[in-house]
Amino acid sequence: MGLVKIRVEGVSKVFGRDPAGALAKVRSGMDKTRLKDETDHVLGLHDIDLSIRTGEIFVIMGLSGSGKSTLIRHFNRLIEPTGGRILFDGDDILAYDAARLQTFRRRKVAMVFQRFALLPHKTVIENVAYGLTLDGVAKPEAFRRAGEQIALVGLTGFETSYPAQLSGGMQQRVGLARALATDAEVLLMDEAFSALDPLIRHDMQMQLKELQGRLGKTIVFITHDLDEALLLGDHIAILKDGTLRQVGTGSEILAAPADDYVARFVRDVNRGRILLCGAFADAGLIAAADAPVIAADATLESTFAAFAGGAAALAVRDWDGRIAGALTPRRVMEALARI
C-alpha cells in the first residue's frame, strides 16, 4: 500500500494541571493508576508511534477509556499532545497557525463524532450541507450534494426535520452524511456506527468500504466491535490504558498476538474467516501436480470445501503467481486451534 498520510511520533497526552510534570513521572516508570491516585493526573496516551497509509481504513480498538477518542482528536488538533509530533502528508500540523489550522480542518479532515454534534437549530439537509456552504459552495449545489449523501445513509424524506425529531441512530447517520458530503481526504470516525441497529450498521459498513475503494479516502475508524474492526480495517491498532499494544492486519494480529492482552482480546474471533492461506502455507511441501490451487489471500475457511472433497493438500499461489507452498488439513487445523 501507498504513502503515509498520517504519522504519529511519540505522542503522549496527560490531562491535569501540570501535564509536562506528570509526563516526566510516567517516563520514569509511574503507571496510569498510580499517576491518578498520587497526582490526580490522567494518562490519556503514552508514547504512541504509528503510520496511517493513504487510502486505507485504519481501525483503532480498545476498551472504554483506553484512549481511542483522545488519539483520533489529535489528528485534527481538537486535542494538543503533551509530547510528540503529528505529521499529515509530511507536514507538522502542530506548527500550523490558527488560519492554517482552520483551512486544514475544512479541507483535509472531516470528523464524525461519538456523540452526534449536530446543529440543533438547523434541519437535516442544512446540517449536512453546512461544511460545504462554509467552504463557499453555492447553496443549490451544496443542497444537491447533501441530498445525495442523505439518500446514501437512508434518510431521504427527513431533509427538513430537526435533529431533536430523529432517533439516536438517525442522528448518527446525519453526522455521517455531513462528513461524507465534504471533499475531505481523511474521515475521522469515532464510534460512528455504534448507535445503529445491526442491519443498517451492516449496510453502512459495506457503503464505507465501497466509498473508500471508489474515492480512495483515508479513513480512521474507532470501534469497540472486533468483528467490525476485522471487516473494515486494512490495519488495526489495539490500545490499552493509553499504550499501543499492537498494529497489524487482522490476519497478522490473530496469527501472532503481541501479548496476552491482545490474545485475550481476539480469543473469540472466527479465525477461519480472518486468517489467510499465505501465512500458513508450508514452503517445504509440494502439493501433487493435480492438487487444487488456492490464492494466498484466500481465508482458511475457503479451503474447507476442497478438503471435504478429498484433497490431501492445496497449492497456495502467491500474489505474483508463484506457488508459495502447500496447505494440508492438519496445518489448517493447527492454525485454527492456535497451535
Ligand SMILES: Nc1ncnc2c1ncn2[C@@H]1O[C@H](COP(=O)(O)OP(=O)(O)OP(=O)(O)O)[C@@H](O)[C@H]1O
Ligand atoms: N478532558 C479530559 N480530562 C481528563 N481526563 C480525560 C479527558 N478526556 C479523556 N480523559 C481520560 O483519558 C482516558 C482516555 O479517554 P478516551 O475518551 O480517549 O477513551 P476511549 O477509548 O475513547 O473510551 P470510550 O470507548 O469510552 O469512548 C480516560 O482515562 C479518560 O478518563
Ligand SMILES: [Mg+2]
Ligand atoms: Mg471514545
